[in-house]
Amino acid sequence: MKCIVCVKQVPDTSGVVAVKEDGTMDRAAMATITNHDDLAAVEAALRIKDATGCKVVVVSMGPPPAEGMLRELLAMGCDEAVLVSAREFGGSDTYATSQILAAAIKKIGVDDDDIVFCGRQAIDGDTAQVGPQIAEKLNLPQVSYVAEINVDGKAVTVKRLLEDGYMTIKVQTPCLLTCVKELNDARYMSVGGIMECYQKPLEVYNYETLKDDPLIDVTTIGLKGSPTNVYKSFSPPVKGAGMMMEGADKATVEKLVSILNDKHII
Amino acid sequence: MAFNSSDTAAFKGVWVFCEQREGVIMSTSYQLLSEGRKLANDLGVELCGVVLGKDIKEEYLKALGGYGADKVYYCNHELLDVYTTDAYTKVICDLVEDKKPEIFLIGATNIGRDLGPRCAARLHTGLTADCTHLDVDVAKYKEFLKTTSTIDVDNTVFEENTNLKMTRPAFGGHLMATIICPRFRPQMSTVRPGVMQTQPYDEAGAAKTEIVNVDVALSKDDIHVDVIEVKKAAKKLVDLIGADVVVSVGRGISKDVEGGIKLAEELASVLGGVVGSSRACVDAGWITADHQVGQTGKTVHPRIYVALGISGAIQHLAGMQDSECIIAVNKNESAPIFDVASYGICGDLYKVTPMLIEAIRAAKAAK
Numbered sequence: 001m002k003c004i005v006c007v008k009q010v011p012d013t014s015g016v017v018a019v020k021e022d023g024t025m026d027r028a029a030m031a032t033i034t035n036h037d038d039l040a041a042v043e044a045a046l047r048i049k050d051a052t053g054c055k056v057v058v059v060s061m062g063p064p065p066a067e068g069m070l071r072e073l074l075a076m077g078c079d080e081a082v083l084v085s086a087r088e089f090g091g092s093d094t095y096a097t098s099q100i101l102a103a104a105i106k107k108i109g110v111d112d113d114d115i116v117f118c119g120r121q122a123i124d125g126d127t128a129q130v131g132p133q134i135a136e137k138l139n140l141p142q143v144s145y146v147a148e149i150n151v152d153g154k155a156v157t158v159k160r161l162l163e164d165g166y167m168t169i170k171v172q173t174p175c176l177l178t179c180v181k182e183l184n185d186a187r188y189m190s191v192g193g194i195m196e197c198y199q200k201p202l203e204v205y206n207y208e209t210l211k212d213d214p215l216i217d218v219t220t221i222g223l224k225g226s227p228t229n230v231y232k233s234f235s236p237p238v239k240g241a242g243m244m245m246e247g248a249d250k251a252t253v254e255k256l257v258s259i260l261n262d263k264h265i266i
Numbered sequence: 267m268a269f270n271s272s273d274t275a276a277f278k279g280v281w282v283f284c285e286q287r288e289g290v291i292m293s294t295s296y297q298l299l300s301e302g303r304k305l306a307n308d309l310g311v312e313l314c315g316v317v318l319g320k321d322i323k324e325e326y327l328k329a330l331g332g333y334g335a336d337k338v339y340y341c342n343h344e345l346l347d348v349y350t351t352d353a354y355t356k357v358i359c360d361l362v363e364d365k366k367p368e369i370f371l372i373g374a375t376n377i378g379r380d381l382g383p384r385c386a387a388r389l390h391t392g393l394t395a396d397c398t399h400l401d402v403d404v405a406k407y408k409e410f411l412k413t414t415s416t417i418d419v420d421n422t423v424f425e426e427n428t429n430l431k432m433t434r435p436a437f438g439g440h441l442m443a444t445i446i447c448p449r450f451r452p453q454m455s456t457v458r459p460g461v462m463q464t465q466p467y468d469e470a471g472a473a474k475t476e477i478v479n480v481d482v483a484l485s486k487d488d489i490h491v492d493v494i495e496v497k498k499a500a501k502k503l504v505d506l507i508g509a510d511v512v513v514s515v516g517r518g519i520s521k522d523v524e525g526g527i528k529l530a531e532e533l534a535s536v537l538g539g540v541v542g543s544s545r546a547c548v549d550a551g552w553i554t555a556d557h558q559v560g561q562t563g564k565t566v567h568p569r570i571y572v573a574l575g576i577s578g579a580i581q582h583l584a585g586m587q588d589s590e591c592i593i594a595v596n597k598n599e600s601a602p603i604f605d606v607a608s609y610g611i612c613g614d615l616y617k618v619t620p621m622l623i624e625a626i627r628a629a630k631a632a633k
Contacts, residue, residue, distance in 0.1 A: 094395075098387060125436070126561070127395035129383035132351070136387035141490035142351055144380040157494070162376050164556070165498040167348075171491045227392030231431055231446040232424075234415035242592070244604065248613025250621050256593070256609055257625040265570060265591050266537065266626060 003045035037119025074197035075189035091223030098133030103213035131178035277451035294373035303334030320347035331475025374456035392447030460507035511539025518575015560585035578603030
């Protein structure tokens with residue numbers, strides 16, 4: 001058995017969001033982190049490894065600097081890493097991204113008792129689409145919004161979150177699960193792990209590596225192969241400054257309430 | 267004829283996936299139908315609701331017409347009672363391949379966000395997630411941009427077309443992107459619950475709804491998961507999205523959590539609203555996740571939003587900055603919440619809130 005975990009390096013949107021003059025985001029100016037939900041997926045896989053001794057392979061599509069993130073995941077205890085990186089892959093929307101990642105996962109190989117993990121969604125795009133789309137391309141059953149996992153041989157029982165409760169779902173391997181960050185608290189890298197992470201295998205799959213897969217075709221990958229395109233992007237107008245009340249005493253509060261009253265807000 | 271998603275001319279009509287849970291249609295479906303009605307009118311085409319379930323009451327199906335549907339495709343099968351990705355995807359893709367709709371809208375619920383991408387990948391078409399605004403008409407799109415963007419609309423070139431223009435926030439609302447899917451059909455979009463306005467119910471529309479029973483080809487072998495149980499959370503879902511007034515608490519209540527929440531509840535009850543919260547309170551276990559407002563919580567646009575002790579991280583602002591009137595109480599005068607607040611008070615929420623409750627009570631009593 002092995003666990004294959006798809007991870008994404010994302011800009012840290014909890015810090016300062018840098019916007020370029022043309023209104024697009026200045027990714028270069030922002031710190032990068034491993035996407036939170038993906039980290040939960042990695043931890044879930046590592047816990048299965050702790051219990052069963054299985055192998056954990058992390059795979060990420062992105063520019064070469066994403067190698068740093070993959071090394072960190074190796075230092076956490078993952079066994080192998082694959083970086084999917086090529087100019088031809090750039091500009092992909094979720095459809096094209098899932099084609100490429102599915103091709104990469106096929107190359108890694110999905111055996112009968114394997115589980116593919118993804119995060120529920122990435123904080124930069126917030127689409128929550130790539131996981132289910134990979135599952136479709138690999139013809140695997142999927143369960144999204146997974147908040148608890150129990151593996152018993154080839155049977156996997158999970159808790160899937162709904163807005164107002166949850167479902168308990170049983171699925172057989174091979175399958176794909178998308179995890180929410182409430183699933184667990186990811187472990188830290190260990191000092192030993194950091195020492196070892198540079199000895200662990202990290203392969204780069206480029207266009208040449210994957211081009212023979214039927215999923216990889218100029219009409220289905222990259223900017224040209226993406227069904228969706230950006231028509232316009234824009235910044236919302238800066239909201240007019242509100243009114244800051246002077247002081248914080250009874251008179252201030254009464255003044256505020258009388259303004260609200262006059263404007264028929266209350 | 268084989269299905270070909272790139273033969274765009276062959277597709278016609280606007281569809282809305284009308285999600286049901288336990289036999290009851292979710293209110294998101296009414297919002298989507300109301301929005302879909304406008305798109306269908308602009309295109310001069312039919313609006314159809316799609317319902318998958320088991321023995322859904324006919325009055326519920328008819329009611330979809332009351333919110334704008336001309337036709338309801340009803341897929342009735344015992345394996346569609348409870349949602350599974352496999353069954354729903356198969357039935358919907360079969361129907362899309364047969365009837366070829368031009369636009370397909372799905373509510374961005376935990377189920378819609380599971381179903382949408384699976385269908386889009388199978389049909390080979392584009393899907394835009396969590397949209398907050400939809401247009402087909404370029405003139406209407408320009409009107410929309412005039413009030414919501416910094417673009418100089420009159421001096422910008424817009425390509426004229428009837429593609430669905432799907433606008434969604436990115437990066438916590440700092441950037442908006444309008445996405446199109448020009449080469450493939452259907453143009454699919456998941457739409458954030460609570461963002462679109464439900465139009466008034468129309469009895470006459472409901473009466474003339476055409477219900478089409480769809481032959482469902484489905485067997486147990488098509489489904490590769492077992493739903494063992496569906497459990498509702500014990501507590502009733504907080505109706506944040508529909509609330510007129512939301513009083514939210516943030517990390518600022520750490521000093522006295524119970525007292526802070528009690529103050530918020532009291533203020534909410536005086537104003538006739540509900541209690542919301544920031545992510546920090548949910549993470550700390552002070553309040554349940556169904557209260558959470560923000561990017562990963564709920565998007566609200568109430569008439570009044572009161573932020574008590576919330577600093578205003580962009581993830582929170584993304585969920586509430588469109589509220590009509592935002593009142594912020596925070597000890598830190600440089601808190602970013604004050605950038606979006608209509609009225610701000612810099613002070614201790616434990617002192618200010620009781621005074622606020624009292625003053626509002628007095629004002630209401632005087633009326």
